[in-house]
Amino acid sequence: MIKVQHVSYQYGEQKVLHDLSFTVRSGEFFGILGPNGSGKTTLLKLLSRELPLQEGTILLEGKQIERYTPKQFARLVAVLPQHADVSFGYAVQEMVELGRYAHQSSLFPRWTKEDEQAVEQALRSVSLYEKKNEPLEHLSGGERQRASLARALAQEPRVLLLDEPTNHMDLAQQLKLLDLLKKRVREKQLTVVAIFHDLNLAALYCDRILLLREGKVASIGNPHDLLEEETLQEVFQTPLKRQEHPLVPKALVTLMPTQEEMKNEKEKWAVSASDEMIVIQTVQPFKALSSALVGAGFRWATTFVNRYVPLDYHCDEAEKEMREYLQRHQFDEQWTIGMMTAVQLEDAAYVSLADESFRLLTVVTAGVGNAVDSANAWRRDDVLFAPGTINIVVLLDAHLSEAAYVQAMMTATEAKVKALYDEAVFDPKTNTMATGTSTDSLVIAASQQNEYCEYAGTITPLGKMIGRAVYEATREALKRYRKRKERS
Numbered sequence: 001m002i003k004v005q006h007v008s009y010q011y012g013e014q015k016v017l018h019d020l021s022f023t024v025r026s027g028e029f030f031g032i033l034g035p036n037g038s039g040k041t042t043l044l045k046l047l048s049r050e051l052p053l054q055e056g057t058i059l060l061e062g063k064q065i066e067r068y069t070p071k072q073f074a075r076l077v078a079v080l081p082q083h084a085d086v087s088f089g090y091a092v093q094e095m096v097e098l099g100r101y102a103h104q105s106s107l108f109p110r111w112t113k114e115d116e117q118a119v120e121q122a123l124r125s126v127s128l129y130e131k132k133n134e135p136l137e138h139l140s141g142g143e144r145q146r147a148s149l150a151r152a153l154a155q156e157p158r159v160l161l162l163d164e165p166t167n168h169m170d171l172a173q174q175l176k177l178l179d180l181l182k183k184r185v186r187e188k189q190l191t192v193v194a195i196f197h198d199l200n201l202a203a204l205y206c207d208r209i210l211l212l213r214e215g216k217v218a219s220i221g222n223p224h225d226l227l228e229e230e231t232l233q234e235v236f237q238t239p240l241k242r243q244e245h246p247l248v249p250k251a252l253v254t255l256m257p258t259q260e261e262m263k264n265e266k267e268k269w270a271v272s273a274s275d276e277m278i279v280i281q282t283v284q285p286f287k288a289l290s291s292a293l294v295g296a297g298f299r300w301a302t303t304f305v306n307r308y309v310p311l312d313y314h315c316d317e318a319e320k321e322m323r324e325y326l327q328r329h330q331f332d333e334q335w336t337i338g339m340m341t342a343v344q345l346e347d348a349a350y351v352s353l354a355d356e357s358f359r360l361l362t363v364v365t366a367g368v369g370n371a372v373d374s375a376n377a378w379r380r381d382d383v384l385f386a387p388g389t390i391n392i393v394v395l396l397d398a399h400l401s402e403a404a405y406v407q408a409m410m411t412a413t414e415a416k417v418k419a420l421y422d423e424a425v426f427d428p429k430t431n432t433m434a435t436g437t438s439t440d441s442l443v444i445a446a447s448q449q450n451e452y453c454e455y456a457g458t459i460t461p462l463g464k465m466i467g468r469a470v471y472e473a474t475r476e477a478l479k480r481y482r483k484r485k486e487r488s
């Protein structure tokens with residue numbers, strides 16, 4: 001649809017675009033990204049003919065853009081500039097009607113049903129139909145932007161050029177507008193070339209992205225490949241973190257604020273225990289990965305609660321009941337991870353370890369009334385959700401990669417299984433060695449400060465520490481649990 005070949009541009013002595021070449025396919029949503037002053041707007045102005053070409057060529061459907069008459073060009077290309085020039089004195093609809101100029105015959109201008117429909121559809125698609133008679137100066141910044149977009153849509157172009165289309169818009173409007181554009185791209189083969197500042201919006205909507213740096217192509221490709229941490233950090237000269245979108249296979253990029261180191265080096269966490277609950281409180285939020293009843297998955301947390309419930313505790317909505325319990329006890333649920341156990345909390349085992357790189361605290365409560373051998377559980381026909389569990393919390397003063405979180409979970413699980421083996425815990429139904437219980441919870445929580453750990457497998461320095469602490473604490477907790485059972 002568009003072919004840019006060896007395009008350079010300079011304002012006076014200042015060269016701002018250097019030998020750009022790329023193509024935009026028909027029906028493509030094409031994003032242009034780059035730092036301030038990298039030449040995005042200049043490029044868009046060249047594409048829209050607002051600026052004359054100095055060097056290179058731009059082909060539109062195979063023909064040099066300067067060879068189209070203004071009217072021919074307007075039928076093909078509509079533009080939404082960065083600062084939409086709102087024509088004051090007009091009503092919203094009147095401004096949108098201007099978009100139909102290119103479709104009017106210059107000899108016999110006639111307002112047709114088609115024009116009427118195009119204007120109405122454009123107004124409705126940007127949710128301004130109800131305000132069509134309002135004067136433009138009564139509209140908010142975001143509404144004016146939408147009115148300008150409606151004018152561009154009424155033009156029914158093949159190519160839409162947009163300079164920061166979601167400028168001034170609230171989140172809902174941004175999504176609505178981009179969804180609308182995407183629909184037009186899909187259904188009507190509209191080609192969209194849009195400048196974005198928001199990397200995440202661009203990643204969600206663009207088929208391909210051109211990254212500009214100092215007027216040159218830094219890279220070009222699909223967002224998933226393009227939004228690599230290293231490329232972005234180099235282009236934007238700022239620390240960024242790439243993550244995966246939780247619901248769709250798209251990349252998400254977040255800024256990395258400069259973190260303050262925790263003030264008091266020694267006291268990263270404090271533990272308080274009663275008959276009713278063990279509470280670990282951290283000085284600053286820790287990033288946790290867990291299978292806990294409340295707060296499972298990845299979550300930042302400052303409070304880790306292991307609550308005692310009697311063995312006959314039964315609740316169909318245990319999670320809901322646990323949330324209510326936390327609320328009753330004034331815990332902020334947003335920052336709390338909650339577990340349950342039927343084990344007497346006095347029997348919890350605590351292991352603290354530290355070396356010159358890491359500090360760690362492990363707290364384990366272990367009840368094995370529901371012990372299960374995972375390798376043979378398929379032979380059992382019961383399904384047990386009773387609260388006799390092994391709960392393991394591992395707090396780390398370390399900075400873990402996502403891989404290290406998963407490896408830390410594996411390492412801790414393996415250490416737990418070994419402890420059960422060495423304590424000769426059996427699955428009462430299959431009479432084979434147990435590997436856990438039916439409702440175990442595991443929490444790995446790290447300060448995300450100090451030493452960076454890319455890996456936490458069993459033979460890494462951090463893995464060794466986790467393996468040892470979880471093994472020792474689980475054995476200790478099991479011994480205490482059994483002793484109490486023997487006494488009673």
Ligand SMILES: Nc1ncnc2c1ncn2[C@@H]1O[C@H](COP(=O)(O)OP(=O)(O)OP(=O)(O)O)[C@@H](O)[C@H]1O
Binds near residue numbers: 014035036039040041
């Ligand atoms: N009319 C002009 N006269 C002189 N220099 C200009 C003019 N317009 C832009 N420039 C310069 O050209 C360079 C590129 O500007 P441009 O607006 O294309 O960048 P941009 O990537 O769109 O930036 P932003 O993200 O801030 O909108 C900048 O250094 C800018 O100062």
